[in-house]
Amino acid sequence: MKKLVRVLGTLVVLGIVALLAFIFVPVQRTGPVTQLASDFKPATGQGEYVMRAGDCLACHTNEGGKPFAGGRAIQSPMGTIWTTNITPDKETGIGNWSLDDFRAALYDGVTPNGTHLYPAMPYENYRKLSEEDIVALYDYFMHQVEPVSNKVEETRLGFPFNMRFGLRAWNWLAASYEAGFKPTTGQDEQFNRGKYLVEGAGHCAACHSPRNLFMAQDGIDETSKAFLTGGEIDGYTAPDLRGPASGPQKWTTEQTAAYLATARNAHSAATGEMMLVVRDSTQYLTREDNLAIATYLKKIGTAPAGNASAALATPVVTETEKMLTDAKADMPLGPRLYLDNCAACHIVSGKGAGETFPELDGNSLVTAKSSKGLISVILHGAELPSTADRPMKLRMQGYDKRLSDEEVAALATFLREGWTNKAPAVSAADVKAVRDLAQH
Numbered sequence: 001m002k003k004l005v006r007v008l009g010t011l012v013v014l015g016i017v018a019l020l021a022f023i024f025v026p027v028q029r030t031g032p033v034t035q036l037a038s039d040f041k042p043a044t045g046q047g048e049y050v051m052r053a054g055d056c057l058a059c060h061t062n063e064g065g066k067p068f069a070g071g072r073a074i075q076s077p078m079g080t081i082w083t084t085n086i087t088p089d090k091e092t093g094i095g096n097w098s099l100d101d102f103r104a105a106l107y108d109g110v111t112p113n114g115t116h117l118y119p120a121m122p123y124e125n126y127r128k129l130s131e132e133d134i135v136a137l138y139d140y141f142m143h144q145v146e147p148v149s150n151k152v153e154e155t156r157l158g159f160p161f162n163m164r165f166g167l168r169a170w171n172w173l174a175a176s177y178e179a180g181f182k183p184t185t186g187q188d189e190q191f192n193r194g195k196y197l198v199e200g201a202g203h204c205a206a207c208h209s210p211r212n213l214f215m216a217q218d219g220i221d222e223t224s225k226a227f228l229t230g231g232e233i234d235g236y237t238a239p240d241l242r243g244p245a246s247g248p249q250k251w252t253t254e255q256t257a258a259y260l261a262t263a264r265n266a267h268s269a270a271t272g273e274m275m276l277v278v279r280d281s282t283q284y285l286t287r288e289d290n291l292a293i294a295t296y297l298k299k300i301g302t303a304p305a306g307n308a309s310a311a312l313a314t315p316v317v318t319e320t321e322k323m324l325t326d327a328k329a330d331m332p333l334g335p336r337l338y339l340d341n342c343a344a345c346h347i348v349s350g351k352g353a354g355e356t357f358p359e360l361d362g363n364s365l366v367t368a369k370s371s372k373g374l375i376s377v378i379l380h381g382a383e384l385p386s387t388a389d390r391p392m393k394l395r396m397q398g399y400d401k402r403l404s405d406e407e408v409a410a411l412a413t414f415l416r417e418g419w420t421n422k423a424p425a426v427s428a429a430d431v432k433a434v435r436d437l438a439q440h
Ligand code: HEC
Pocket: 050, 051, 054, 055, 056, 057, 059, 060, 074, 081, 082, 083, 084, 085, 086, 093, 094, 102, 105, 111, 116, 117, 118, 119, 120, 121, 122, 126, 137, 155
């Protein structure tokens, strides 16, 4: 209810500002932030690399469809938004677009005829791309992508979201910072390379930052307290990346880089949306770039100095481990199910095994605010993609046929409270909701 009032209030304000904007100001397109030499030519492969870093392929390709031909449905709270055809086809794609048109879509979220794009296209972040990278991307789309004739479904949201001009006001409030990348002074090149990738092309904040009152990403860089402190995507938690208990702060930079390159490291494994990010984007980045991202994330950690190692110190043998090892006959349902079904791989200490079976003690998915991700993994299993560094798929089977809603709830609650974990219990109704989602 509070959320509804907030959204309605926001809409009224947006409506008024939009009306004024619509009446008085022509659409502004941002020009190049730096003047490149007239004979500038992007390095071979640069455009494709920026495309990977920006993950354009994932959103702009439909399941089973041709690369970049669009037509993928993106579910938003306002309704379904269809991605567009960005192949160089002249009728149905962007074959007639100039470099200025292309830049305006990435920087300002507007198309050549002045139509505003919905922020499901992450121009809030792409606004940081350098002119070199924009030119390289443009060159890639015009000359290396195969033109595909494919007319995609038109996005039709309900009132008032179908009035795209309202987005102009939203842009003023949400994406009005100066375009181009501003390195942080006093930090070295590696930090700033990581910063560029995270804040710009990688659009990590689109999932990992909370949303502000206007439903925009809260903060555009590390100077904002909320930036990358955790967000929500489709009801699933995208965890905090800055707090003392978060992966990038607990892990070494090598381990974070390994997670980005292979979807796994000695502690954790990527599931769901993040598995897709690794599969389609970060596994293609160079080792140096993934290390730069990890270093940047480490340095923007919010743990008070000196506290980080205290948060890291875990008890040698937890009560949970003792209980599982003793395995008394009167052991409650949750731990019993764990011993019977899970301990063979994830071990009684909850520490898993190396890079193969992820740690469940201190795991951000297990303790996430929303239990949806954990329930979903227990019901449907999870699969790690095959990546260049790890050319082998690894699968955990699902338990949806074997365990009832009550049993999954007891097991998930045990995991969320076991070892050093402290997260709220899970109910059978929570489990049923996730089970029902998969049914249609
Ligand atoms: C998270 C999903 C997502 C990613 C990643 C993404 N896009 Fe988009 N893009 C969209 C959606 C959705 C639209 C349509 C928005 C609308 O209809 O308002 C769009 C629209 C566009 C358009 C406008 C096309 C037209 O005909 O109107 C261009 C150009 C574009 N994207 C280029 C890119 C490039 C280049 C990248 C990578 C750097 C990229 N997109 C990455 C979701 C995405």
